[in-house]
Amino acid sequence: MTIPALELKGIRKAFDSGKKTVLDGISLTVGENEFVSLIGPSGSGKTTLFQLIGGLEKPTAGEVWIGGKETTGSRGHISYMPQQASLMPWRSVSANIELAVQVAGIEKKQSVKMAREWLERIGLQEYTDAYPHVLSGGMQQRVSFLRALLSPQPLMLLDEPFGALDALTRQQMQQWLMAMWEENRRSVLFVTHSIEEALLLSDRILVLSAAPATIVEEIKVPFARPRPAQLWKEPQFNELKERIQELLHQGEAVVK
Template sequence: MTASALELKGIRKDFDSGRKNVLNGLSFTVAENEFVSIIGPSGSGKTTLFQLIGGLEKPTAGEVWISGKLTTGSRGHVSYMPQQASLMPWRSVSANIELALEVAGVNRKEASRQAREWLDRIDLLEYADSYPHVLSGGMQQRVSFLRALLSPQPLMLLDEPFGALDALTRQQMQQWLMAIWEQNRRSVLLVTHSIEEALLLSDRIIVLSSAPAVILEEITVPFDRPRSPQLWREPRFNELKQRIHELLQ
């Protein structure tokens, strides 16, 4: 059996020297090329969870394994797409993508070649040499996603990537991301507030409780891929939506 892209073993995180328990014994996996979403009420420690997986924080107890390696507290094993596009304003669109690849150890020439090839594929090549501020919010998030997708790290963390976008752009972005991901599978862990988003995109959904967060349920999303944008019309979609909604109450 090949190693999971991510395996969390009994992750516990306390703050204020044990007085505040944020995460309580989380264990789950993300299989290779699997798309897993985490959904939970605000304040359920999702940001903390990402900081732990990214190695910025150390858990009070438990272990983080990425691609079969024990990585607890060590960085550089994930690529990342935050809620704010977080493109360096002084770097061109292409140079922003190259930066992510360079930090991950890809050589400059190869990084530049890939950045341009993919910008062309997502129809943003004409902006390759522009500064990010000329792009719309949605376009910036496309670049931000591309940057994470091209990075060679074995796991992609998407942190409420569409949370700052308006409803319509958000929907378009979900479709766009799904289409690209279905053709270029990677191991993804997505944090989101949107139940529809989780259902549309993921293979599996992990529902968290509020602090201290424990796993309430793991739901396997039964829809075939490639998925239709009209998924919401299916009765099972709405059933699942309602079930998750009740879990979150």
């Protein structure tokens, strides 16, 4: 039996002395080398769920299991890519990556070698010694993803990493992320507000209701990999898009 990279068991989270419930019995799994997306209305608790998985918060009830071990309330078990790149402006592009790798336990000489090799692989070698302010938003997110990718933890949490990008850059980054993930498969839990993005990238999509959030439905994405950029032209793509839109509306209606 394969051990899931992540398993959440009946996660409930309430704030304000229990008066405000944000998550109400979330159970899910992410398999080894599986790409799973969470999609739900704004304020449905997706970021709170990431904080619980990462050990920054403790659930009111339920358990977090990573790699077959209970890690509820414990940190250091995941790699994380936030909504904003959050690069340190006083460190070079390479040094930003090197620091993340060194914190993960890689010695300095090896971390420098890894950073420079990977910057070349993602086409940013000319910015190795530059500072983050000269990079475009898409370039900064590539560096941010690279920091998460080079972290040794097998589970990656990606928290709507392309939400702040313009439409064209976001589309380019989706294609780039898909290619990078195909080449270096990791277990990924991905938060997005974009149905199209979830369908393009994911193996499964979990649709959340509005808070207090529950999982409305799990959708297995049927498209073979590698996926073409023009996947949105497929009739089944648009059928699934409409189905997810319907589920999101239902989830909001159930709460109201």
